[in-house]
Amino acid sequence: MEHSSIYTIGHSTRTFDQFVDIVKGFAIETVVDVRTVPRSRTNPQYNLDTFAQRLAEVGLGHEQIEQLGGLRKKSRSVADEVNGFWDNRSFHNYADYALSDEFERGLVRLLDLSQHQRCVIMCAEAVWWRCHRRIIADYLLLRGVEVIHILDKDKANKAVLNPAAKVCGTTLHYPAVTTSGA
Structure with missing residues (x-):
């Protein structure tokens, strides 16, 4: 099976059963x-010490890829200026981190x-546009992978590359958007 599509989801405050129902x-x-x-x-239903086992009990696999984790310095x-588009420092930091070898290793593992x-x-944030999943999605799109953001049961959005993203080989830069004025 080729990686024709990779999905994203935020667990948010859903119960474990709701989460499983959606992903299945x-x-x-x-x-x-x-x-x-x-x-x-x-x-706590999403705590790693029990989450992976509970997923296995309902026939789902679990993988933790630390190299793709958010909250970067x-x-x-x-x-x-390389990623000056991102006003939100958390996204800016993650876009910078995405240029690293460590991020690349995590992305290759996912692929x-x-x-x-x-x-x-999966991350915690309910919506993809408020989560580092949006930057991971851009890198997957760059690799030719279709990305689908799951919002709820039977509701999803197909990802599109952030219009601010500039392709630089196998990486992305998000330069600040400049406006010309007098």
Whole structure:
């Protein structure tokens, strides 16, 4: 099976059963966890120590790919203007991090997994546009992979490359949008 599509989802405040119902509705086989902190005080059903086992009990695989996790620090090696499009510092930091070898290793691991099973990348944030999944999606699109953002049961959006993204070989830059004025 080639990685024709990779899905994304945020677990949000859904119950475990609701989450499973949604992902099974999209014929998902493996949940790829891209949370830097794979636990939640408010939604303990997603704590890594029990989540993977519960997924296995309902016939779903689980993989944790730490290299794709969010919450990255400000880069000391990437000039600020390279990803100046991102006003939100968290997204800016992640876009900088996505230029690293570590991110590339995580992306390759995800692509390898997706060749053998239908995968969904999962984080906590409900909507993709408020999550680092949006930048991961851009990198998958760059590799020719269709990305589908799951919003709810039977509701999903096909991802499109961020219009601010500039292809630089196998990476992306998000330069600040400039406006010409008098």
